[in-house]
Amino acid sequence: MTMSLAERSNSIAPSATLAMASAARKLKGEGVAVLDFALGEPDFPTPENIQEAAIRAMKAGHTHYTPPAGMPELKAALAKLYTEQHGLPTRPDQVVVSNGAKQSLHNALMALCGPGDEVIIPAPYWVSYADLVKLTGATPIIVETGEADGFKLSPEKFLQFATRRTKLLMINSPSNPTGVVYSRAELEALADVVLTTDAGVLSDEIYEQLCYGDATPTCFATLRPGLADRTITVSGVSKTYAMTGWRIGWSVAPASVSKFMGDIQSQETSNPCSISQWAALEAITGPQDSVKRMHSEFIARREYVLGRIASLPGVTCVPPGGAFYAFMNISSYFGRTLGGRVISDSTDFCLTALSHAHVALVMGSAFGAEGYARLSFATDLETLRKGFDALEEFLKG
Numbered sequence: 001m002t003m004s005l006a007e008r009s010n011s012i013a014p015s016a017t018l019a020m021a022s023a024a025r026k027l028k029g030e031g032v033a034v035l036d037f038a039l040g041e042p043d044f045p046t047p048e049n050i051q052e053a054a055i056r057a058m059k060a061g062h063t064h065y066t067p068p069a070g071m072p073e074l075k076a077a078l079a080k081l082y083t084e085q086h087g088l089p090t091r092p093d094q095v096v097v098s099n100g101a102k103q104s105l106h107n108a109l110m111a112l113c114g115p116g117d118e119v120i121i122p123a124p125y126w127v128s129y130a131d132l133v134k135l136t137g138a139t140p141i142i143v144e145t146g147e148a149d150g151f152k153l154s155p156e157k158f159l160q161f162a163t164r165r166t167k168l169l170m171i172n173s174p175s176n177p178t179g180v181v182y183s184r185a186e187l188e189a190l191a192d193v194v195l196t197t198d199a200g201v202l203s204d205e206i207y208e209q210l211c212y213g214d215a216t217p218t219c220f221a222t223l224r225p226g227l228a229d230r231t232i233t234v235s236g237v238s239k240t241y242a243m244t245g246w247r248i249g250w251s252v253a254p255a256s257v258s259k260f261m262g263d264i265q266s267q268e269t270s271n272p273c274s275i276s277q278w279a280a281l282e283a284i285t286g287p288q289d290s291v292k293r294m295h296s297e298f299i300a301r302r303e304y305v306l307g308r309i310a311s312l313p314g315v316t317c318v319p320p321g322g323a324f325y326a327f328m329n330i331s332s333y334f335g336r337t338l339g340g341r342v343i344s345d346s347t348d349f350c351l352t353a354l355s356h357a358h359v360a361l362v363m364g365s366a367f368g369a370e371g372y373a374r375l376s377f378a379t380d381l382e383t384l385r386k387g388f389d390a391l392e393e394f395l396k397g
């Protein structure tokens with residue numbers, strides 16, 4: 001007998017970034033030196049003080065269940081952080097600590113959305129957004145943005161797609177995959193139109209501490225009176241503190257919504273790892289010099305990457321204001337032959353770049369934007385140099 005799958009299993013796609021990473025891993029397993037720019041995780045080790053805090057937590061016996069929505073010490077520290085540094089008055093009962101920001105997004109969508117609801121997602125979007133929405137039975141409404149509008153959703157476009165059924169607008173600034181950072185004024189203009197509707201906002205601010213040049217992060221919920229009552233802010237330690245494997249993210253939401261998010265999490269996964277929570281507490285309350293060091297390194301890599309892209313024939317890129325991705329427009333290669341293969345879309349481009357040049361990128365189609373390839377510069381400069389040398393050769397055809 002074969003087991004029949006639930007309807008939902010057929011509608012969910014595996015994460016394309018992870019799929020690309022596993023293709024790269026397979027090649028590596030065959031002994032090929034793959035230049036890997038596919039994964040969205042800092043290459044730095046987790047800072048020493050954070051590792052030490054985890055060891056101390058284990059030795060002190062913090063190896064048991066914590067309250068499902070997170071331990072009181074961490075929730076209190078996050079409430080203080082949002083109140084004092086983000087300007088968002090927050091009580092601990094508004095905070096839910098999760099197994100990564102991804103689970104925070106899932107909790108929020110599960111608490112608020114269901115069949116018949118619509119969630120507006122500006123494209124290009126992070127690979128998981130549309131699938132996380134589909135898991136709830138709601139419908140993702142993908143709204144395209146392009147290079148011409150700086151990959152930003154305008155208030156007019158939001159209104160064009162908003163309906164009675166719009167439950168949430170998802171925004172992500174700085175953005176994965178484009179690196180785009182909305183200005184405060186742009187977010188205020190969006191906030192003003194959102195407030196004319198019944199929609200809420202799910203603001204994914206996970207790259208908030210990785211901004212470059214003039215770009216600055218904005219905590220969306222603080223922008224207008226009343227906005228915090230309909231906004232769920234999501235962030236975490238993965239990107240800022242090079243802690244992807246520790247799986248700690250969080251949400252800040254109105255207390256009534258947080259209660260349901262916590263209840264959902266209590267049934268699905270219980271608390272996030274107790275040891276990781278102590279590590280996250282050290283991350284956000286301990287010395288921040290390692291964050292500065294990693295940030296300076298990202299600045300240097302970004303400069304290098306933009307310089308190299310500028311000299312790649314037929315490739316353009318909106319300079320990322322944040323995060324650690326360059327979203328390269330490679331559409332001028334469609335219809336041309338690279339590595340002995342006619343390139344017809346971004347998947348062709350990325351698969352051929354992997355098999356032929358051993359460079360791993362992620363196809364734009366995974367982010368709802370055909371014609372692009374995402375390069376992660378969370379990789380050392382030497383690997384980046386080799387990668388661009390190989391790409392340059394590859395693009396000669």
Ligand SMILES: Cc1ncc(COP(=O)(O)O)c(C=O)c1O
Nearest residue numbers: 040100101102126176236238249
């Ligand atoms: C935009 C965005 N949101 C959320 C996440 C999830 O992060 P976490 O490791 O905290 O689950 C990522 C990770 O790639 C991301 O790029």
